[in-house]
Amino acid sequence: MSKDVPREPEQLRKLFIGGLSFETTDESLRAHFEQWGSLTDCVVMRDPNSKRSRGFGFVTYSSVQEVDAAMASRPHKVDGRVVEPKRAVSREDSNRPGAHVTVKKIFVGGIKEDTEESHLRDYFQQFGKIEVIDIMTDRNTGKKRGFAFVTFDDHDSVDRIVIQKYHTINCHNCEVRKALTKQEMQNAGMGMRGGGPGGYNNGNRGYNQGYNQGGGGGGGYGGNGYDSNGYGKF
Numbered sequence: 594m595s596k597d598v599p600r601e602p603e604q605l606r607k608l609f610i611g612g613l614s615f616e617t618t619d620e621s622l623r624a625h626f627e628q629w630g631s632l633t634d635c636v637v638m639r640d641p642n643s644k645r646s647r648g649f650g651f652v653t654y655s656s657v658q659e660v661d662a663a664m665a666s667r668p669h670k671v672d673g674r675v676v677e678p679k680r681a682v683s684r685e686d687s688n689r690p691g692a693h694v695t696v697k698k699i700f701v702g703g704i705k706e707d708t709e710e711s712h713l714r715d716y717f718q719q720f721g722k723i724e725v726i727d728i729m730t731d732r733n734t735g736k737k738r739g740f741a742f743v744t745f746d747d748h749d750s751v752d753r754i755v756i757q758k759y760h761t762i763n764c765h766n767c768e769v770r771k772a773l774t775k776q777e778m779q780n781a782g783m784g785m786r787g788g789g790p791g792g793y794n795n796g797n798r799g800y801n802q803g804y805n806q807g808g809g810g811g812g813g814y815g816g817n818g819y820d821s822n823g824y825g826k827f
Contacts, residue, residue, distance in 0.1 A: 605756060606633070606660055607653045607681035613637060614674040615646045625671045626652045630659025651681060664749050680752040691773045694781050697724075698744045698772035699751055704728060705765045706737050712763040717743050721750030742772055 600606070610622065623635040634653040637646050654660050660680070663669075669676050682692050701713065710726050717723060725744040730737055745751060751771060754760070760767050773781070 600655065601657050603633075603653060604681065604683045605657050606655065607651055608660060608663065609649065609651055609679045609681045610669075610671075611649045611677040611679065612674065613646060613648050613650055613676055614672045615648065617646065617650070617672045617674075619650075621672055622650055622652065625669065626663060629654075629663040629666060631655040667749075680749065680756060690778055691771050691781050694771060694773060694777055695748045696751055696771050696773065696777070697746065697748050698742055699754055700770045700772040701741045701743060701760075701762070701767050702739065702770070703765060703767040704737060704739050704741050705763070708737075708763045708765065713741060713743060716760065716762045717745075717750075717754070720745070720753050722746045 608626075610626075613622070617637055619635055619637050622637055623632055626632060626635065631654065632652055633655055634651070637650040639646055652663075654663070664678060664680075667678065669678055679695070686692050708728070710728060713726050713728070714723060722745060723743060724746050726741065727743075728737060728741040729739075754769055755771055758768060758770075760769055
């Protein structure tokens with residue numbers, strides 16, 4: 594890569610590789626993944642005392658395009674074992690609820706009244722094949738409730754999208770998060786405190802995304818099936 598062209602942020606060029614054989618070394622991991630591009634870093638994580646592999650590692654490519662190529666070539670087998678590559682989660686985001694949960698559905702907040710399904714499809718199809726788009730509406734008035742769900746056929750599409758927290762859709766700034774059920778949040782160690790709201794209606798019951806504009810009430814999001822535990826305010 595030319596010195597005149599700055600590299601994309603390292604976080605966007607890094608993959609987490611799970612399910613490694615305990616026999617896999619830095620060298621064998623590199624030998625496999627450099628088939629899809631030039632690696633700037635490759636490491637198998639080890640216990641600092643025993644030096645035994647912890648069963649996962651990281652590879653960093655020189656460009657996002659190479660990362661995309663590697664992910665498009667799944668499944669991967671290293672040292673005879675099928676491994677699980679995923680977009681690496683930044684240290685900043687690693688403690689967020691659901692950061693490491695694998696899902697195929699996203700929650701899109703900040704949807705405006707003039708945003709239609711076609712706007713969502715036109716924007717999100719760049720990240721992968723879309724299976725379902727649900728723009729949530731009030732069951733009585735039919736008025737849009739300000740959020741939607743988009744389901745893809747591959748979790749990697751979701752992982753690519755949530756790396757970038759905010760997206761401009763139909764000229765509006767929207768926030769995107771993984772769509773997690775209550776059960777998925779609890780399984781990820783995010784037990785709900787004090788029996789929070791009861792999830793979404795219209796076929797998406799049980800989702801709690803922590804979307805809260807200004808603390809809720811009135812016509813906003815608070816109290817309409819959302820739970821802000823673990824998220825805080827934006």
